[in-house]
Amino acid sequence: MLKIHNKIFSTPLLLAPMAGLTHSALRTLLLSYGGIGLLSTEMLSARRLPVENQRISPFLIRSESEKPLSYQLLVTDVQQIAPAMDALHRFAADCVDINFGCPAPRVRKAGGGSSLMSDPVRVRQIIRTARRETDLPLTAKIRLGEDLNGPVLRDFCLMLQDEGLDMLTVHARLRGESFCRKPRWEWVGKVKQWLNIPVVANGGIFSVEDAAGCLALSGADGLMIGRAAAQKPWLFAEIAREIYSVDIPMPEIVLPQLYAQFALGLTRFRPERRLGRLKEFTHYFALNYPFGHHLAMAVQKSTTPVLAWQQAVDFFARTDPDGLKVVETREVAAALSP
Ligand SMILES: Cc1cc2nc3c(=O)[nH]c(=O)nc-3n(C[C@H](O)[C@H](O)[C@H](O)COP(=O)(O)O)c2cc1C
Incomplete structure (x- = not known):
C-alpha cells in the first residue's frame, strides 16, 4: 500500500513514464498480470495538452480499466500549468507528475526536464502553481542532478516538499549518466532521510533481487520500474508477491x-x-x-x-x-x- 496525499494505492509499485512505451496497450498488458499500484502515461507536453483530444490522441487514449493512472507533464513555462491542470481534471487523472529528470537535449533546450533542476526559482513557481491548481496527488520525478552535491540536492528536494509536493521519485543517476552505469540507490536513501513525503526509488530494477537490493540500500517507500515493465510485464506481480506479500497468483508466462x-x-x-x-x-x-x-x-x-x-x-x-x-x-x- 502507498498513500500519496489523499489517495491510497494498492501496492507501492509504480510504472515509470516512458515516451513511446507507457501507452494504453502496455498499461493494459501490465494490469493483466497485476501487482502494480500506479500506472503512468508517457511525458505529455503541458503546452499542447489543453488542445489534445483524449479519444484520438495516441498519447492520451486509455480504456476505463487503466486505473489508477498518473499523467506526467513536461512543463517549460509556468503559464502552461493552469490550462494543463484543467485538462487533467477533465481526463480524470488520478495523480499528476512533473518531469524534472529528462536529460534529452531536445527537452533541455526547450527549458524542460532535467534542465529545470538548475533553476530552483522556476521550479518553485511551477510546483507552487501546480499545487494551487489541483488537489490531486502532486508528484515529481528527478535525477540526482548535474554532479553529486548533497547540499544542493537536499535544498532542491526540501523546496519541492515545502511547496506542497506529495511524493518524489528519484531516478538514481546523475543527469549525464547513461543506463550502463549502476544506479546510485544509496542516494535515494539520503533523499528519503531529508524528506517527510514518500520517496520512490527508480532505476535498474529488473528482478525481485534488484528490488530487494534497492530497498535495502534506499529504504524507499516505493519502487518505480521502467524498461523491465516492457521486458517482463509480470515483474510487478512477482515483486508484489515476494517482497510485499501481496496475495496474487503467478500466471504461467507464455x-x-x-x-x-x-x-x-x-x-x-x-x-x-x-x-x-x-x-x-x-x-x-x-x-x-x-x-x-x-x-x-x-x-x-x-x-x-x-x-x-x-x-x-x-x-x-x-x-x-x-x-x-x-x-x-x-x-x-x-x-x-x-
Ligand atoms: C524509452 C524511454 C523513454 C522514457 N521516457 C521518459 C519520460 O517520458 N518521462 C520520464 O520522466 N522518464 C522517462 N524515461 C526514464 C524512465 O522513466 C526511468 O527513469 C529510467 O528508464 C530508469 O528506470 P528503469 O531502469 O527502470 O528503466 C524514459 C526511459 C526510456 C528507456
Whole structure:
C-alpha cells in the first residue's frame, strides 16, 4: 500500500513514464498480470495538452480499466500549468507528475526536464502553481542532478516538499549518466532521510533481487520500474508477491501469447501509429530470448505492423513453437491490418 496525499494505492509499485512505451496497450498488458499500484502515461507536453483530444490522441487514449493512472507533464513555462491542470481534471487523472529528470537535449533546450533542476526559482513557481491548481496527488520525478552535491540536492528536494509536493521519485543517476552505469540507490536513501513525503526509488530494477537490493540500500517507500515493465510485464506481480506479500497468483508466462496480447492492444491506435509502438516494445520484449536480437532486428526492418507480426510469428516458430501453439496468429494479423 502507498498513500500519496489523499489517495491510497494498492501496492507501492509504480510504472515509470516512458515516451513511446507507457501507452494504453502496455498499461493494459501490465494490469493483466497485476501487482502494480500506479500506472503512468508517457511525458505529455503541458503546452499542447489543453488542445489534445483524449479519444484520438495516441498519447492520451486509455480504456476505463487503466486505473489508477498518473499523467506526467513536461512543463517549460509556468503559464502552461493552469490550462494543463484543467485538462487533467477533465481526463480524470488520478495523480499528476512533473518531469524534472529528462536529460534529452531536445527537452533541455526547450527549458524542460532535467534542465529545470538548475533553476530552483522556476521550479518553485511551477510546483507552487501546480499545487494551487489541483488537489490531486502532486508528484515529481528527478535525477540526482548535474554532479553529486548533497547540499544542493537536499535544498532542491526540501523546496519541492515545502511547496506542497506529495511524493518524489528519484531516478538514481546523475543527469549525464547513461543506463550502463549502476544506479546510485544509496542516494535515494539520503533523499528519503531529508524528506517527510514518500520517496520512490527508480532505476535498474529488473528482478525481485534488484528490488530487494534497492530497498535495502534506499529504504524507499516505493519502487518505480521502467524498461523491465516492457521486458517482463509480470515483474510487478512477482515483486508484489515476494517482497510485499501481496496475495496474487503467478500466471504461467507464455511469451508469444504475451506479445500477441500487446499487439492486439495496439489496435486501439490508428493504423499509422501501431508500427512504431510495436518496434519500441519489441526492443525490450526481445531481451527475453537468448537470440532475441534477431526478433528485434526483423521487426525493426518491417514496414507495416502485419509484416512485423509475421516476422515475430516466424521467430516464435523457430525458437518457441510450444508457446506459439496457443496463439491465434491469423486473428492478430487480421486485427493489425488497416
Ligand atoms: C524509452 C524511454 C523513454 C522514457 N521516457 C521518459 C519520460 O517520458 N518521462 C520520464 O520522466 N522518464 C522517462 N524515461 C526514464 C524512465 O522513466 C526511468 O527513469 C529510467 O528508464 C530508469 O528506470 P528503469 O531502469 O527502470 O528503466 C524514459 C526511459 C526510456 C528507456
